[in-house]
Amino acid sequence: MAEMNGLQLEVKSVDIGYGAKQVLHQAQLSIRAGGVHLLIGRNGTGKSSLLRSIAGLQPIQAGSIVLDGKNVHELSAVVRAKSLAYVASTPPRTSQLCVEEVLGLAASNAANIPRVLEHFGHLSWAPRRLDTLSDGEAQRVMFARAVLQDTPWIFMDEPMAFLDVPSRKAFWNHAVEVTEHGTTIFIASHDYEQLAKSVSIASAHLIEAKGIVPLDPRESPQKWTKRMES
Numbered sequence: 001m002a003e004m005n006g007l008q009l010e011v012k013s014v015d016i017g018y019g020a021k022q023v024l025h026q027a028q029l030s031i032r033a034g035g036v037h038l039l040i041g042r043n044g045t046g047k048s049s050l051l052r053s054i055a056g057l058q059p060i061q062a063g064s065i066v067l068d069g070k071n072v073h074e075l076s077a078v079v080r081a082k083s084l085a086y087v088a089s090t091p092p093r094t095s096q097l098c099v100e101e102v103l104g105l106a107a108s109n110a111a112n113i114p115r116v117l118e119h120f121g122h123l124s125w126a127p128r129r130l131d132t133l134s135d136g137e138a139q140r141v142m143f144a145r146a147v148l149q150d151t152p153w154i155f156m157d158e159p160m161a162f163l164d165v166p167s168r169k170a171f172w173n174h175a176v177e178v179t180e181h182g183t184t185i186f187i188a189s190h191d192y193e194q195l196a197k198s199v200s201i202a203s204a205h206l207i208e209a210k211g212i213v214p215l216d217p218r219e220s221p222q223k224w225t226k227r228m229e230s
Contacts (some may be wrong), residue, residue, distance in 0.1 A: 007033035007068045007152060009054070009186070014063035016049050025210040031103055031186070033068075033152065035179050035202030038195065038217075039188040040224060045207040048089065049189040051157050052130075054186075055086035066154065085146035089158035093131055099141055100126040103131035105213070107148035110167040119174045133160040142169060153184050160191040161182065172198040195219040 011029035015022060016179045023046030031037050041047050052058035054065055065072045075083070084093040085106075095102060099121075117123055121140040130138055135159050139162045146154045160168055167229055175201060179185055190194055192204075206228060214223050 007184070009033075009067075010066040011050070011054070011154070012064045013048075013065065014053070014065060015048055015061040016053055016058070017061055018049060018058075022061070023210065024207070024212070027082055027210070027212045029205060029212045030204050031205075033184040034182075034198045036175070036195075037184065037186045038204040039107065039186065039207065040190070040204065040228065041169050041188075041207035042217075044226060045189050046210075047207055050207070050212075051086070051186075052165050055084060055155050056080045059084065059094065079187065081149065081151070083151055084153040084155060085149040085151045085155065086161060087111050087139075087142050087146050087156040089161055091135060091142050091162070093135075093138065095130040098127050098129050099133070101143060101146055102130055103148055106145045108150040108192060112148060116144045116147050117141075119177075119209050120147070120171065130158075136164060136167060139163065142172070143175075147178055147183075149159075152182070153186065154178070156185065156187045156189075158189055158191075160189060162195070168194070169198070175199070196221045 009031050011027055014024055014027045016024040039047055049058060053060050054072060056075065072080065096115065101157045103117060104110055107113055114123060115127060120143045121137060121207040125133065125137065125141065130141065133141065163171060175185060177196065204224065205226065206213045206215055215227065
């Protein structure tokens with residue numbers, strides 16, 4: 001298992017902001033690889049900014065983000081793509097590539113494309129242009145793309161936003177299978193009460209007052225909500 005290999009994410013004294021607004025200051029986070037990890041917080045507290053920074057897509061103002069012993073912001077895009085996959089909250093809607101081409105650009109092994117697409121979507125989507133899919137269908141393609149990257153870590157920002165109930169259930173069933181094969185999934189979500197009913201949470205963290213606070217993953221999501229509201 002990945003956890004036994006000592007893989008780890010460390011956010012060390014990180015400041016993050018956009019424009020004149022600072023959303024995180026001297027933030028600390030440390031999680032060991034393995035399973036599904038959750039990040040929650042009110043709107044505007046910096047969940048998306050933190051995930052983008054971890055993925056190397058947004059600069060930080062201070063501190064460092066270290067993934068498996070490597071500073072994420074010192075890695076080339078090619079090396080990062082071998083270490084982590086990132087799924088944005090809104091799927092791309094302008095690409096004129098067909099689904100099979102989109103998946104092929106990320107797949108470490110093209111032979112896996114049909115199987116993974118069938119798991120997270122439908123094989124009939126393969127020849128369709130990405131911009132002809134619904135938001136929910138396109139998001140499922142992005143999930144498949146992340147899995148096909150075959151990285152140790154997948155970071156997801158509000159992955160349930162465009163999915164209906166059956167799609168959510170199917171997604172989590174297959175996501176759990178992915179973690180059972182050693183991939184770690186780290187999710188920022190407002191839909192954590194439903195998530196906690198479907199998945200065993202390895203760790204949970206709350207962003208508040210520009211910091212990252214660990215929560216007890218064994219507690220009920222209702223207690224997390226009360227903490228957020230206090």
